[in-house]
Amino acid sequence: MQRRSERIPKKTSRKRRRARLMVLVSTLAVTVGSAFALTASYVKTLPTLDPNTLNETSQSTLVYSADQQWLGCFAADGDRRPLKSLRDAGAWLPRAFIAAEDKDFFHHHGVDFSAIARSAFQDMKSRSIVGGGSTITQQLVKLTIFPRQQRTIERKIQEILLALELERREAKPTILLQYLNALYFGKMGGVQVYGVESAALHAFGKHARDLTPAQAALLAAIPNQPTRFALRADNVHLARRQAYILSRMRNLQMLSNAAYRHAVIEQSLAHLNPERLHPAPYESMYPYVMTQVSREAPTLIANALQMTPLEAELQLQTRGLHIVTTIDSRLQRAVHAVMTQDRLFLTAKDRLREEAGVALVSTADSRVLAIGGGRDFTQNEVDHSLALRQPGSSLKPLIVYAPALDAHRLTPGSIVDDAPRNFPDPNAQNHIWFPKNWDSKFHGLMTVRDALMQSYNGPAISILEGIHPATGYQYAEALGLHGLAREDAMSLGLAIGGIRGGVSPLELASAYAAFGHDGSYTPPHLIERIEDRDGHVIYQAHPHAIPVFSRATTHMMTNMLQSVLASPYGTAYPLHTLAGTWAGKTGTTDENRDAWFIGYNRALTVSIWMGYDLPHPIPDAPRGTLTGHPLGLFSALAHTKEMAQALRTYGRITQAEKAGSPDAAFVRAHVCTKSGALASPYCIAAKDDEWDEFPKGSEPTSVCLMHRQIAVTSYQHQWVLATTETPPAEIRWMIFLDRRVMPQDKALDKKYEPLDWKMIIPTRADPRGGTPLCEIGEAPEPSASTDPLNQASSMTVTPLPPSPSPPWR
Known part of the structure; x- marks a missing residue:
């Protein structure tokens, strides 16, 4: 009985273990089955594994300088x-x-x-x-x-x-x-x-x-x-x-x-x-450069790949392109450093912050080497290197003087008259336009060189009137100044930059580069090459030069524009230490709302604008400084070590270029700045003389007869002709001008008489009687052996035939 009772619990224990094992196996089977079923259901929705997909993620487009320095990137995500x-x-x-x-x-x-x-x-x-x-x-x-x-x-x-x-x-x-x-x-x-x-x-x-x-x-x-x-x-x-x-x-x-x-x-x-x-608006140290790349690249991509602009924009943001720009990282660094120097700008007043736009291009092919779009992108995103502004006198060389030289209408030594004139103007309140100079004076007879060097308005207007504004407008279009309005083609105001449209620093830089490149204009370009993520080139720049001016014209223009810096009377004389290296032109608009300077040589061309976004007069700089003026900004840039290195890099001139120099086609002559004839001793004594270059065959061949030495005396604070009754102690022998007196417009105030009218030979004799010692229009009798005037005749200049149309037409 005892043994039987011992066996019963053992059987019960085995049954329990078997039951538990069956439950465990069943649970495991259900779990595994459920796992397999669940896994099978997940497999049905499993994404397709394509190894290429792992590489198809959105990739940044990287932007580099011409010397392979990283400039920035574009990335959608x-x-x-x-x-x-x-x-x-x-x-x-x-x-x-x-x-x-x-x-x-x-x-x-x-x-x-x-x-x-x-x-x-x-x-x-x-x-x-x-x-x-x-x-x-x-x-x-x-x-x-x-x-x-x-x-x-x-x-x-x-x-x-x-x-x-x-x-x-x-x-x-x-x-x-x-x-x-x-x-x-x-x-x-x-x-x-x-x-x-x-x-x-x-x-x-x-x-x-x-x-x-x-x-x-x-x-x-x-x-x-x-x-x-x-x-x-x-x-x-x-x-x-x-x-x-x-x-x-x-x-x-x-x-x-x-x-x-x-x-x-x-x-x-x-x-x-x-x-x-630190947070930045663009993934770049040079956001203005990236802004311009973002504007140009989609168009280039769309044209190269035959796609819509929207698709090209997506390519730029997500396809990992490699963009090589024309930017020189050294020059870009220098421009950026100069633009951030507050000492070069006027102190902000009335919430107005003076701005600047800088464009630096290669003279040979207008590659954009550096951009200064503004002082601080975080405060002002306007790219002033592309902003259209009134050009003022900076247009004169491009659409007045160079076209006239090209048409053989004048030479640097030709004479123009800075005299007051009225022009009809239906838009003016009194229907009259009376242009004045920056100093509110008129200076009379002068050479073309002096008129350009001192940026006088009257001569420029007269010259444009002679070749017609439409001709100047054609040259502006040929030089890429597309911001001018069609109405400007019929306006003499074009001569002094009074236009309805505007120009940008980048446009002016490329236009002036034609003077440094033998008259050939190349449209500016910023993007040199675009590659896809695999290194295949999808765009390559091929700059094309367009002949606009003759080499002789650009030679004469450069020689005159060097005087703008070199001469004490030049508007850019504060830069005279750079005169041997640069030529250039200043420009200002009414009430000094826009200020310009464009400097160039065979290597580089720099265009600078300064002013306010909302047109406002630029205050005068502190005495003895160039603060707030483009000349100060240009001087700071020109004296950087990066600029010195760039001049050596881009300024190499080949032997073929030296052999083709037009210097041999010109002769230098010492001329009178009032008559254009060869300077006489009287011209030199009156300091009315200068050396000028002339194309061979157009140089003056006779000596000036306009300067005359006349016996005069003072009467009631005016010079009158001395006579036989004038006391010898009161007689003065002085040099006067024998020039035609222009009739003064009765509507004009006497204060606008040209300054050289004061040097016209007096018409009144000494009221004390007697015979004039020197008749009007008659020079005193000099020694025949010593006076060059004895053998002089009237001035003769061999004329050159006018060109029938601009050379690019």
């Missing part, structure tokens, strides 16, 4: 600069990320199941998906296939399956490279940063391959939590995670003990690149 080879990541970055994220990366098949088990246990404890346990391969799938980073069981299972498939298809180095390119580093410099190359450039201003172990560990710390580990010099959380990664690298024998100690000592947080980390 962040700055992406994918590396093309794992070698470009350097020795330390891959190691740092493996140590931080997946130490067994090279030993598993895409998934670390033990890590997943640990992560699953943590998920059950927290009753939520907290992540963790992902390999680098899984993270790559998550970053590229599941960019929204949703935390669900379905996404986790699909991630595992795709990681296994990816490992089957791709080699480990390829997976690691794609992972390093896809990483997100948070915001730097105001933009989203993706990939280790972009992060390295932002953080340290160097390529990924050049990072130290400490810098690599610092970057490897960020993607784990980009907000918590943001790059800041005072971020203690980032410093701790960097230290953790370095210790992992040492423990995994990726770093020697000596290298580890050196990395710990290195203050990598103190070596961050602050300029690239």
